[in-house]
Amino acid sequence: MRFLRKLVPDIYIGLIIVFLYLPIALLIFYSFNSVPKSFIWGGFTLNNYTSLFSGSDGGELLESLLETLKIAAIASVVSTVFGVISCLGMVYLPKKFQNVLMNVTYIPNVMPELVIGISFMLLFSFLGVQKGEFTLICAHIAFCVPFAILSIDPKIRQLDKNLSEAAMDLGATRFQTLRLVIIPEIMPGILSALMLTFTLSVDDYLISNFNVNSSVQTLPMKIYSMAKFGVNPKMNALTTILFVAVFLLLIASNFSRIKGAKDKNGGMKK
Numbered sequence: 001m002r003f004l005r006k007l008v009p010d011i012y013i014g015l016i017i018v019f020l021y022l023p024i025a026l027l028i029f030y031s032f033n034s035v036p037k038s039f040i041w042g043g044f045t046l047n048n049y050t051s052l053f054s055g056s057d058g059g060e061l062l063e064s065l066l067e068t069l070k071i072a073a074i075a076s077v078v079s080t081v082f083g084v085i086s087c088l089g090m091v092y093l094p095k096k097f098q099n100v101l102m103n104v105t106y107i108p109n110v111m112p113e114l115v116i117g118i119s120f121m122l123l124f125s126f127l128g129v130q131k132g133e134f135t136l137i138c139a140h141i142a143f144c145v146p147f148a149i150l151s152i153d154p155k156i157r158q159l160d161k162n163l164s165e166a167a168m169d170l171g172a173t174r175f176q177t178l179r180l181v182i183i184p185e186i187m188p189g190i191l192s193a194l195m196l197t198f199t200l201s202v203d204d205y206l207i208s209n210f211n212v213n214s215s216v217q218t219l220p221m222k223i224y225s226m227a228k229f230g231v232n233p234k235m236n237a238l239t240t241i242l243f244v245a246v247f248l249l250l251i252a253s254n255f256s257r258i259k260g261a262k263d264k265n266g267g268m269k270k
Contacts, residue, residue, distance in 0.1 A: 082145050133215075
């Protein structure tokens with residue numbers, strides 16, 4: 001009976017892992033398929049990867065990728081800066097106002113992206129702003145700010161106020177205290193906010209679709225338009241590259257955290 005109690009959770013977790021990662025494994029597998037637009041295995045090839053940098057479809061995909069990365073970089077940095085400023089400002093408000101503002105912050109996080117995309121489309125139309133890259137960046141920033149606040153706020157609340165007070169007692173200005181004391185202490189939250197908002201911006205389709213014209217096309221929009229005509233092996237190759245890049249980034253991040261924890265524990269023992 002005890003054996004079954006231990007086995008059932010393991011089977012359940014295993015099924016979840018298979019359900020989540022089997023599609024990704026199939027995507028990587030078929031990115032090396034020599035038969036175009038088919039799920040029939042025709043042999044191993046690297047042409048799908050090399051054609052990304054030579055063929056017309058590959059060039060369009062790379063242009064969309066670069067455009068998406070540029071928009072995501074701007075949106076993640078700006079939204080994280082807004083998140084830091086907002087969290088630092090909320091700390092000095094009364095507790096009831098902090099709760100009200102945090103509840104307001106939760107609303108965009110649980111709201112469907114369809115509603116957010118249409119809302120910004122109506123706003124830009126009301127203001128008479130022509131849709132393009134600027135409107136897309138503004139929409140992504142507004143969409144990402146609440147997620148940045150949720151990533152940074154716990155670190156702000158864990159911050160020891162005595163550190164900043166001690167720094168100012170020792171002659172540091174407010175800006176020096178912010179730069180040398182507060183920012184390093186909340187840096188894990190800032191990095192988490194940057195990674196989360198960057199991923200959300202790269203992944204977004206609905207908000208982008210409603211707030212940009214035909215002159216700008218993000219990678220999700222480009223892939224969706226290409227998928228209407230069947231599965232393109234170049235799509236599999238590009239998404240495989242993205243998956244590997246994110247996977248390596250996560251491994252590097254985890255190693256740096258483990259190393260930092262070991263160095264901290266070693267310093268405490270000394």
